[in-house]
Amino acid sequence: MATRHFLTLLDLSPEELHYLIQRAITIKNRLRAQGPTYAPFSNRTLAMIFEKSSTRTRVSFETAMAHFGGHALFLSPRDTQLGRGEPIEDTARVLSEMVDIVMIRTFSHAGLETYAGASSVPVINALSDDYHPCQLLADVMTWTELRGSVRGRTAVWIGDGNNMCHSWINAARQFDFQLRVCCPEGYEPRQEILEAAGDRVTLLHDPAQAVVDADLVTTDVWASMGQEEEQARREADFTGFQVTEALLDSAKADALFLHCLPAxxxxEISETLLDDPRAVVWQEAGNRLHAQKALIEFLLLGRVDH
Known part of the structure; x- marks a missing residue:
């Protein structure tokens, strides 16, 4: 099989993404009970390159490899030649000779694309400034587990038009649901990403209007990593965009709330929202593990039918 990368949700077909979601649910419900008897990653190594800090990403990828019989290596710029100026392409070629798959959590999406272009082993985007596709696998998995097919349903993004928002837009395209993006003036997602989604995405600026009859509501922090110096200005600009229990009351009675965390x-949310039964963020966080097992399995082995 030719080397496949997962830099955005658009790198896989809608049909392949549907397979991944169903496979992740199978892994969670059936294969987890089998324990170490299923070890498809035996003698396989995942290199994990972190330029941004992480809790969920590192733990989920490292645990995924351990559960399925493989090994994960944690690499930071402080500990590698990347931090001393080695060209990205050279690092990619070297690691391709030594490991089976690479996961990168970084700032520059262009740098990630450069790395993947020189890599002969699969590369996974574990977050860049532009996209966070692994989180969307877990999000759609959670939505599917709890409410069935997401096709034709309506999700609402409230907050910054950031990397998470971009991946939600791509998800609307690939999984065929409607997305309402609701953000303050000046914080819209990138125009070309919006336009590519066509009529699946609607841009709004009033949260109360956006959530009416929605199936799902999601948000993210107002200042992402690298934007901490903008915190005070963003808090002022995002006034009125906090997701609260009262706001969710305007959505459908069985609406769900997601958040990629940390919150x-x-x-961006009320003090008590995560205690509301509509908030399923702990299940969502846990599903990072299962979705990424399915993703690594697919990139290394192709489709599996058990």
């Missing part, structure tokens, strides 16, 4: 209680 800043009292900012």
């Amino acid at each position: 800043h209680r009292g900012e």
